[in-house]
Structures are given as structure tokens and as C-alpha cells.
Amino acid sequence: MTTRADAQQILEQLAGSGAVLRDDQWTAIEALVVDRRQALVVQRTGWGKSAVYFIAAKLLRAAGRGPTVIVSPLLALMRNQVAAAERAGVQAATINSGNVAEWDDIHGRVQQGELDVLLVSPERLNNPDFRDNVMPALAADAGLVVVDEAHCVSDWGHDFRPDYRRIRTLIGELGHDVPVLATTATANDRVVEDVAGQLGVGGRDTLVLRGGLDRESLRLSVVKAGNPAQRAAWIAAHLGELPGSGIIYTLTVAQAHDIAALLRERGHTVAAYTGSTDPTEREQLESDLLANRVKALVATSALGMGFDKPDLGFVVHLGAPSSPIAYYQQVGRAGRATASADVVLLPGREDQEVWRYFASVAFPSEPMVRKVIGALEVDRPQSTVALEPLVDLNRSRLEMVLKVLDVDGAVRRVKGGWLSTGAPWVYDEDRYRRLDEARRREQQAMLDYQDTTGCRMTFLRGQLDDPELRDGERCGRCDNCAGADFTADVDAADTDDVRRQLMRPGVELSARRQWPSGLAKLGLDLSGRIVDGPATGRVIGRLTDLGWGTRLRRLLDEPDGEVSDDVVRAAVDVLAAWNWQTRPVAVLGLDSNTRPLLIRSLTERLARLGRLADLGTLSYRPERRPVTAANSAYRVAGLHDSWATPDLGDPGGPVLLVDDVADTGWTLTMAARVVRAAGAPEVLPFALASVS
Structure with a gap:
């Protein structure tokens, strides 16, 4: 029979001889080890939540139970947890993106029963090989399942991660007497309720331990x-x-x-x-x-x-x-x-x-999500890379949508990519509005x-x-x-x-070097390396900079007008410090629907101050339509053939190409191709600001 003295002995191995097991820690350990109950523990940072699950893991192994599976969200956290487990004599290993070469060996150790604790990232739970070959054995033999930082399950929480929702599948496949522990330090009533519902914990027989959150230090x-x-x-x-x-x-x-x-x-x-x-x-x-x-x-x-x-x-x-x-x-x-x-x-x-920016990249609208579902097939997997040209979402947002749809049962991840399940799916507009x-x-x-x-x-x-x-x-x-x-x-x-240091103008603007995949699906014969694009460019500053960021945001929020003297001085300083191999001989402004006067006046003044030939403006074609796509392939397709061929004459050297804001880099890339095709041997991009 497991006793409090047994738990105290392991705690001393974990935290030193002076450590004393608190009453509420023992309450949680007893519920998990002796009573095989579920527990939801919401306690402040430093309370000792990890001590509870490591002690419980060790006691369950001593009683002949299987290994403990800990779902943990961050590599830094995993490294700390493995080190803590070793101090308590717990055999622990982790499967994460940082130790790919060790996965097969760790899988073998799990199957041989050599591990007391296996720490996995939530993303691993839906890796096809892990899900189909490793997880069934874990679900059958686990002694304890721990969901650490459980607020990540809840999209009401501050750090929602869709992969955490897959944990419910793991829990649903457990034996009836396998205890489950969910822990977090940061959950209000709404998040606690949602975590309990998402994980299937919080029923009548669940121990809920919520302690005070004062931090006296x-x-x-x-x-x-x-x-x-x-x-x-x-x-x-x-x-x-x-x-x-x-x-x-x-x-x-x-x-x-x-x-x-x-x-x-x-x-x-x-x-x-x-x-x-x-x-x-x-x-x-x-x-x-x-x-x-x-x-x-x-x-x-x-x-x-x-x-x-x-x-x-x-x-x-x-x-x-x-x-x-x-x-x-x-x-x-x-x-x-x-x-x-x-x-x-x-x-x-x-x-x-x-x-406001981070809020703007939250879960997409229903039509966009349904476009993702519609792009998938039921019998031929498609990778995320292959899907990108078919939907107007950037890589990170597309992956988030697929993960949520996977949890909701509308899509399934398999070897080779994603499949549509054909199951009906409902967009929970009310929930997203309340969020x-x-x-x-x-x-x-x-x-x-x-x-x-x-x-x-x-x-x-x-x-x-x-x-x-x-x-x-x-x-x-x-x-x-x-x-x-x-x-x-x-x-x-x-x-x-x-202020002088922060306001030093000049940030390198990396050039796009590779075409996005899948452009052929959008009617463009472009793939591989970009060989006719711009050189590495410069901007005065990022919009997120502590120095120039505020000034540039204010400038771009103002109505279109002539460029100010301080911005021109900053531009000149950036150009003077630019270590180009060959100095530009001409300057060309990009057409703009929103700031034509700002760009044109900057181009004229740079031409005059730098003794550069003023080539005017690279004009849009009359039939061109503004591009608002976030996805790289869609942006390239939308920008293709947007500008009329300019009459450069024979510039005889590099052309400085001027814009107001550089975001994805595709506008300057596609425009530079037009300028180079018109005779410029090299194009040097320059913008007032970059988004990041």
C-alpha cells in the first residue's frame, strides 16, 4: 500500500533532504496513485505541480503499472523536466523536434518497458507513425497521463494550441483505471471549465485542487x-x-x-x-x-x-x-x-x-476554412506545401486551420499529408465571436x-x-x-x-530567393530558384522598431503628401551606408494606389541629391487589380503582369527601386523582374519601412 512516507522519500530525492511534502500535494498524489482518480490541479507557479506527477509516476511504477505519459508544450520545459526526473531516479525520455535521431530508440524503450516517463509534445500525438504505432501501446499500458500547462487546451486561454485538443483522443482510449492529471498555473474559471470539458476531466469523481495565487516574493x-x-x-x-x-x-x-x-x-x-x-x-x-x-x-x-x-x-x-x-x-x-x-x-x-495585429491573424472566416476543406481529397493525401497554392492562407495559419479541422473530425493527417474525411463540419461562429x-x-x-x-x-x-x-x-x-x-x-x-542609437536608420531587406511551390496550379511557369529578382535591399526601419517604428507608423497613417526632410535625411544616411558593389545610376518609384505623392516626392529628391537619373514611376497596367492575398503563391500570381514595361533607355548600371512599405517582399521581387527585363542589369530595392 502506497503511503505518504513513500512519497516523502521520493520528494527528498527530487528536491533535497529539506523538502517537505505539503498536504495538498499528498492529496493529489493519493487520488492518482491509490484511488486511480482524475485530477485537475490549478496552482501557482512554484507550488510543486511537477513534484506531484513525478512522485506519482515513480510510485505507480513501483506498483507494477506502466509508464507515465506527460504531454508538455515547450522544449525548454521538457529539458527541465527530464533533468528533474533523473534527480528522483525516474527513467525519463522525451520525443520532440530537437531529437529526431533518437525517436526510434525511444520508441523501442517504450515498447520494452524501460521508461518510467515519456514526455511528448502535443504535435507528436497526431504524427501518423506515433499515433498509429506507439500511442495504442501507451494507451493500453500507461500508468498515468499528465497534461502539463493544460490551459493550452482551451482557446479561451492565453496560449491556445490546437494540438492539445488531440489529448482527449488519447484519454478516451485509456483503460478505465488509468488516472489522468491536468495541471496549470494560469486559468480563470472560464478556462478551468473549458479544460475540464475538452479533456473529459472534471466529472463527479474528479479531484479539483485550486489554490491561492499570491506570490509573496x-x-x-x-x-x-x-x-x-x-x-x-x-x-x-x-x-x-x-x-x-x-x-x-x-x-x-x-x-x-x-x-x-x-x-x-x-x-x-x-x-x-x-x-x-x-x-x-x-x-x-x-x-x-x-x-x-x-x-x-x-x-x-x-x-x-x-x-x-x-x-x-x-x-x-x-x-x-x-x-x-x-x-x-x-x-x-x-x-x-x-x-x-x-x-x-x-x-x-x-x-x-x-x-491588434496578433488579433488580426486569429482563426479565419468560414468561407476561407471551407475553401481549405474543399481543396482536400478523400483518397489522395496533400501536403501543407501542396495546399498553399490552393488557398489564400500563409503557412502558419493554414497549419492552424488544418489542426483544428483534424480535431473536429473534418480532416485527418496521414503519411504524405492531409485527407478530407467527408464528415460534416460546422463553423462555430458564436464561439469565435465570444472569443x-x-x-x-x-x-x-x-x-x-x-x-x-x-x-x-x-x-x-x-x-x-x-x-x-x-x-x-x-x-x-x-x-x-x-x-x-x-x-x-x-x-x-x-x-x-x-534615441540616437535607436533612430539609426537602416535595416537590411532580404531578397526572395525561391519561388513558392505550386505556382503551376495557378497558371504560372515559375519554380525553383529566382534568378531574375532584386538584390538585397534596405529600409529605413521596421514598423515594430522602438526607434523609427513610431515615426514611420505615424508617417504612413497620415494622408498622402510630400516626403518630409527628416525622412529624406534618413534615406540618404541609409543609402550612404549601403555597401553595394556597384553604385546605382538611376532611381525608379513604384506605382501606388494609396501613397503616390509620398513615393514620387521621395524618388525625385533621391535623384536630385544622389545625382541619379530619374526614371519616373513603374506604372500599373490599367487592368491590374490590387492584391490582398496573404499566401505567397497567391500574391505572386496576383502580382504577375501587374506593371507596364518601362522605357529605361540604357541605364548603364543598377536601378534603385523605391516603395513605401515592404511586407512579404513579393511586390519588390515581381517589380524588379519587370525592371530587369526592361534592361536594368541589377535592381536595388529601397523602402521607407518593413512590416517586420
């Missing part, structure tokens, strides 16, 4: 330091004062790199960590932060759930997340094993523009958090429906309870210096 502050340059200068000035090492969160990849570069120039040991960082480099950066070899990682939300550094001394946000729940999850990384940790939010007016309304409320709540004069920790706990929150409760630690630890004041000279 966190000192929450909001510092309204002003414009982007002032806020960046504030971080540069105060980073050395913050305790230990920590994380500086930004809302975009561009901001992460900008701030990391700025802080390094000022002598701080920092590095950028984003979704575009190579997986191997990510692991090294995580190791550097764990070992305090860096003062901070400047990160997007890619460094979030599950990153476990108990002594993390601070979390700073340059820009507010769109949800108090997401904010609580990120700040929860700090102060897990320290007496105090600083949590500072530096909000900006441009935050809401970033929120949009909920997101708007959460965005307003995040603005309210910034402005509240009440206790900030109480505010966050209220947003998460903390069951232990009492009326009028105050944390006694935040800036509103205990007084501000930081002022918003920034030295004017430092701000000017930061």
Missing part, C-alpha cells in the same frame, strides 16, 4: 517612463540595480534584438531569445541564464512556460502583454526560491497596435492594471478567479501598497543617446 511595479527611447533608456539605467539575473520581455522579435544590442553597447551581458532563435542556441542561452553567465535574456514569449530558474531575480516587460493572465504567467518565472524579486512593467502607447469579445475584455483589463491605484497582486489574482482572494486584501509589496521602488525619471542626456 514578487514586488509588482508599473513605471510609465514615456516614449520608446525613454523606456529603453530606463532599462539601460536600472538593469544593474536589479537583483541577480532575469528576463526582459518584449512584444516583438525586432524589439528583442534592438534592446539586446542597445544594452550590450552599454556594457551589459545580455542576449536576445526569440521564436526565430535556433533551437541549439536557445538551449545554450537557457543554460547561460541558469548559470548567471548573463544578466538577462531579452526575450519574446518564446521564453515562457516551464522555464525553471528558481532564483530568477527580476522580470521586466518592455510593453504589456494583451492579457493579465498571460502577464501573470510570465512574471511567475521570477522569485520562486528567493525572498523577493522585482517585476516591472514599462507600458507604451504602441502596445495596443501590436495586440473575440473575451480578448477585448482582457485587453481592457491589462490597461486597467496599468492604471489601478489598488493592489496590483490582488488585481491579477482577481483576473484569475483566485479562490482564496478575500475582499479588500492587499499584498503589501507592490508599488501601490508599499510605495514605488522606482521612479519614471530618465536622464535627458541618456535618453538622447538611446
Whole structure:
């Protein structure tokens, strides 16, 4: 018979001889191991949820049960979990995108019963080989199934992942006495209810453990330091004062790199960590932060759930997340094993523009989704790459739609791609509308958090429906309870210096090198490498930049008009610093439906200042129609044959091709082909701004 003493002994292996098993941890372990019940555990970061499932896994194995399957969302989290399991004497392995070469060996170890714990990503659950050959054995023999970060199941949550919904299939195939544990730190009442429904847990015999969400080590502050340059200068000035090492969160990849570069120039040991960082480099950066070899990682939300550094001394946000729940999850990384940790939010007016952008790429409309279903066949699999030319969705949105349709039963993933099941499918418009309304409320709540004069920790706990929150409760630690630890004041000279650095114009604009697949289906004989496109180009700045981003967004929001002197100076600085092999001899503006005067005036002034031949405007054909497609193949097809052939004469050298905004890069690519076909030996693209 399993006893609390058995659990305590394993905890000491896991966390050290001084660790003591709490009553509520034992309650969860007993429900899983002794009673074989389902459990839903919603507890704050640092409560010890992983201890519950590792101890339960070890006890179940000792009782002769099968391995524990843990569905875990992030590589960083998996690495931490495997290391923790080994400390407790638990034989653990993980199957994820970072260890493809080990999959066959791990599959064999599962089948031989050599593993106590198998950690899998939710995406793996619908890999055809894993789903058909490995999962049936796991479902038959599993001792325990754990759904970690279970709020990802719910599209009401802050980090919805469609693949998590497949877990219900796994749970449905389990034996009747296989316990299931779902855990999360960030779920309000609505998310808890949805998680229970999605996973099939939460019935009459399910143990639900919801604890208080107060974090006694966190000192929450909001510092309204002003414009982007002032806020960046504030971080540069105060980073050395913050305790230990920590994380500086930004809302975009561009901001992460900008701030990391700025802080390094000022002598701080920092590095950028984003979704575009190579997986191997990510692991090294995580190791550097764990070992305090860096003062901070400047990160997007890619460094979030599950990153476990108990002594993390601070979390700073340059820009507010769109949800108090997401904010609580990120700040929860700090102060897990320290007496105090600083949590500072530096909000900006441009935050809401970033929120609106991410909201704009949510689940597509019903006609678009039905177009995806209609493009699939019932007996011939099609890959995502093959589907792209048939629907107007970019790769990431198309994959999301397919995953949701898979869970809903309308499509099925098989070896070689996706099939239509032929099953009827209903677009849940009411749910998506309510989701949009909920997101708007959460965005307003995040603005309210910034402005509240009440206790900030109480505010966050209220947003998460903390069951232990009492009326009028105050944390006694935040800036509103205990007084501000930081002022918003920034030295004017430092701000000017930061502004000069951030406002240095010039960002490289990578050229498209490969045609999108499937263009033949759209009537174009284009494939393989692009041999007649533009050279690598330049823009003054990204719209998401902390420096030029604000100025460029304001410029592009204004009615069409003559280009201003400061923008011309920036353009000249970019061109002067451009290390081209051969200087351009002429300049040509792109036709525009929205900003013809802006582009034309910029072209004229660059021609005059740079002593370049002014070739005028590359004009649209009269029958050309504006292209709004997001999908690369559709954009190329729409842009093909859009411009009249220009009369360049004999330019005798490279032509500078000028536009206002570069988004996907296909407009400049297709236009450059026309210019080169008209006689230009090389085309150098230049735009005021790039979207990213």
C-alpha cells in the first residue's frame, strides 16, 4: 500500500533532504496513485505541480503499472523536466523536434518497458507513425497521463494550441483505471471549465485542487517612463540595480534584438531569445541564464512556460502583454526560491497596435476554412506545401486551420499529408465571436492594471478567479501598497543617446530567393530558384522598431503628401551606408494606389541629391487589380503582369527601386523582374519601412 512516507522519500530525492511534502500535494498524489482518480490541479507557479506527477509516476511504477505519459508544450520545459526526473531516479525520455535521431530508440524503450516517463509534445500525438504505432501501446499500458500547462487546451486561454485538443483522443482510449492529471498555473474559471470539458476531466469523481495565487516574493511595479527611447533608456539605467539575473520581455522579435544590442553597447551581458532563435542556441542561452553567465535574456514569449530558474531575480516587460493572465504567467518565472524579486512593467502607447495585429491573424472566416476543406481529397493525401497554392492562407495559419479541422473530425493527417474525411463540419461562429469579445475584455483589463491605484497582486489574482482572494486584501509589496521602488525619471542626456542609437536608420531587406511551390496550379511557369529578382535591399526601419517604428507608423497613417526632410535625411544616411558593389545610376518609384505623392516626392529628391537619373514611376497596367492575398503563391500570381514595361533607355548600371512599405517582399521581387527585363542589369530595392 502506497503511503505518504513513500512519497516523502521520493520528494527528498527530487528536491533535497529539506523538502517537505505539503498536504495538498499528498492529496493529489493519493487520488492518482491509490484511488486511480482524475485530477485537475490549478496552482501557482512554484507550488510543486511537477513534484506531484513525478512522485506519482515513480510510485505507480513501483506498483507494477506502466509508464507515465506527460504531454508538455515547450522544449525548454521538457529539458527541465527530464533533468528533474533523473534527480528522483525516474527513467525519463522525451520525443520532440530537437531529437529526431533518437525517436526510434525511444520508441523501442517504450515498447520494452524501460521508461518510467515519456514526455511528448502535443504535435507528436497526431504524427501518423506515433499515433498509429506507439500511442495504442501507451494507451493500453500507461500508468498515468499528465497534461502539463493544460490551459493550452482551451482557446479561451492565453496560449491556445490546437494540438492539445488531440489529448482527449488519447484519454478516451485509456483503460478505465488509468488516472489522468491536468495541471496549470494560469486559468480563470472560464478556462478551468473549458479544460475540464475538452479533456473529459472534471466529472463527479474528479479531484479539483485550486489554490491561492499570491506570490509573496514578487514586488509588482508599473513605471510609465514615456516614449520608446525613454523606456529603453530606463532599462539601460536600472538593469544593474536589479537583483541577480532575469528576463526582459518584449512584444516583438525586432524589439528583442534592438534592446539586446542597445544594452550590450552599454556594457551589459545580455542576449536576445526569440521564436526565430535556433533551437541549439536557445538551449545554450537557457543554460547561460541558469548559470548567471548573463544578466538577462531579452526575450519574446518564446521564453515562457516551464522555464525553471528558481532564483530568477527580476522580470521586466518592455510593453504589456494583451492579457493579465498571460502577464501573470510570465512574471511567475521570477522569485520562486528567493525572498523577493522585482517585476516591472514599462507600458507604451504602441502596445495596443501590436495586440491588434496578433488579433488580426486569429482563426479565419468560414468561407476561407471551407475553401481549405474543399481543396482536400478523400483518397489522395496533400501536403501543407501542396495546399498553399490552393488557398489564400500563409503557412502558419493554414497549419492552424488544418489542426483544428483534424480535431473536429473534418480532416485527418496521414503519411504524405492531409485527407478530407467527408464528415460534416460546422463553423462555430458564436464561439469565435465570444472569443473575440473575451480578448477585448482582457485587453481592457491589462490597461486597467496599468492604471489601478489598488493592489496590483490582488488585481491579477482577481483576473484569475483566485479562490482564496478575500475582499479588500492587499499584498503589501507592490508599488501601490508599499510605495514605488522606482521612479519614471530618465536622464535627458541618456535618453538622447538611446534615441540616437535607436533612430539609426537602416535595416537590411532580404531578397526572395525561391519561388513558392505550386505556382503551376495557378497558371504560372515559375519554380525553383529566382534568378531574375532584386538584390538585397534596405529600409529605413521596421514598423515594430522602438526607434523609427513610431515615426514611420505615424508617417504612413497620415494622408498622402510630400516626403518630409527628416525622412529624406534618413534615406540618404541609409543609402550612404549601403555597401553595394556597384553604385546605382538611376532611381525608379513604384506605382501606388494609396501613397503616390509620398513615393514620387521621395524618388525625385533621391535623384536630385544622389545625382541619379530619374526614371519616373513603374506604372500599373490599367487592368491590374490590387492584391490582398496573404499566401505567397497567391500574391505572386496576383502580382504577375501587374506593371507596364518601362522605357529605361540604357541605364548603364543598377536601378534603385523605391516603395513605401515592404511586407512579404513579393511586390519588390515581381517589380524588379519587370525592371530587369526592361534592361536594368541589377535592381536595388529601397523602402521607407518593413512590416517586420
